Amino acid sequence: MKQITIAANWKMYLDESSSVDLIDKLNAEKELFLNKDIIIFPSHTCIRSVKDHLDIDLKIGMQDCDIHNKGAFTGSSSISSIDIHSCIVGHSERRIIYKEGNDVIAEKLGAVLASKADPILCIGETLEEKNDNLTESIINSQLSILPKDLKGRNLTVAYEPVWAIGSGDVPSNEYIHQMLSYIKNRLKSLYSDTDLENIKLFYGGSVDADNLNNLIGVELIDGFLIGSASANFEKFKDIVKQLKL
């Protein structure tokens, strides 16, 4: 049985004291979280405190990063500013709210791949695009920024239909399977079998303890990118309890 990854995207839900509070609760029940593949994505400003308070060896990531590594970029955060395991790029909230297009996301992906961190590239269609039968062409365009050669690097593609994020409207397993198969086939046309072994597929969008068990039934899913339910300790605990490995 493969090990399912849980990527906890705290977005901007938790300030420093709430982040530490969640970590304290997690430490108090650490047996549950040991030997699970969990990556926590705090706000940039809370990463240091989360790292300092964690009593167990969970992975920590960044929710986004700048395209630059260093320099006069007021208010931004570099991928190399702190030691982290992975970095999300192309989240739909960055694409839509901050108007990040494929060109910027490609540069961010490049910045992550040039660092030690593993990238998680988020892709997915809006409801309008879905209704206009544009899902596959949107996915193709969002995947078009992938490098020709992964050079042995790990990559995660997180399929997150925008209409499923924060809405409680989770697609059927059949729909997710169909989309992940499509994505996998695109990746197969780009990469060698060796590269494909380093690529994981995640699903994200309204995942919680009530639907996780059913979603794990989608064979192509290697992990989940979870937003609001991951930023609440009780809900997060209920999710992690369902992991067999």
Ligand code: PGA
């Ligand atoms: P959600 O967010 O779990 O709150 O729907 C998922 C995401 O945006 O990654």
